[in-house]
Amino acid sequence: MIESLHDSSKRLPMNQGLTRVIRGPYTAFRLFLDRICIPVWLRWLGVTCGQGCSFIGRPIITLAPGGTIALGEGVRVFSRANSNPAGLPHPTILAALTPESAITIGKNTAISGASIAARVKVTIGSHVMIGAGACIWDTDFHPVDPYKRHQHPTRDARCAPVVIQDDVFIGARAMILKGVTVGWGAVIGAGAVVTRNVEAGQVVAGNPAVVIGSSLRNIERVREDS
Ligand SMILES: CC(C)(COP(=O)(O)OP(=O)(O)OC[C@H]1O[C@@H](n2cnc3c(N)ncnc32)[C@H](O)[C@@H]1OP(=O)(O)O)[C@@H](O)C(=O)NCCC(=O)NCCS
Secondary structure: OHHHHHHHHHOOOHHHHHHHHHHHHHHHHHHHHHHHHHHHHHHHHOOEEOOOOEEEOOOEEEEOOOOEEEEOOOOEEEOOHHHOOOOOOOOOEEEEOOOOOEEEEOOOOEEEOOEEEEOOEEEEOOOOEEOOOOEEEOEOOOOOOHHHHHHOOOOOOOEOOEEEOOOOEEOOOOEEOOOOEEOOOOEEOOOOEEOOOEOOOEEEEOOOOEEEEEOOOOHHHHHHHO
């Protein structure tokens, strides 16, 4: 009895089997886009992709001539709406806005429909998890002074480099703004607005983000792991 139950549980219900047959070519086409076309297209645009980078869906790339976007080994970039159960509000956006801009992302970092924009420099470490719809911007995009905005909508916007160190976890829809450094292993709560530096191992949340706890319970194990 147990065996027969076990056997029948291996069989797919007919509707699921049919769905697989019907969707097979579509799935194969998507795999072809994700595994072949998108990496080739990114390299053609001038994005540096380390070995084993993977993409689900097409990210949105802005790369000014002379700017750099560099993805380390094993970086995973999610851009299709259903590629994360949290739901992506938009594809991942990587924007190096000027010839001096640089976005650098370390190995094994995962990005889910986030927006990362640099006028100067955004540096993201290894093993960082960036939640759905998070924003990491080193610029205000527009100047604060209306007179300057009349003269030019973006030119005099304030900017300062952003650094996200290794093993940081950034919650969904968090915003990390210009000049911020987030220390090793820190956690940024969902929806947090971070305008000041976060120390290693702090858990911060809210608007403006304040410290609500510590993430460093297994510090030695993580060090052994990496
Ligand atoms: C930051 C986070 C990790 C903290 O989890 P936790 O350590 O279990 O914290 P708790 O739930 O015990 O909350 C501690 C306090 O912080 C508050 N808090 C927790 N997360 C918060 C957030 N995102 N924004 C504002 N306040 C928050 C709680 O209300 C609680 O306040 P209180 O002590 O006054 O009651 C978690 O709340 C979170 O935001 N996770 C992100 C989930 C996510 O976005 N995943 C990625 C999907 S792609």
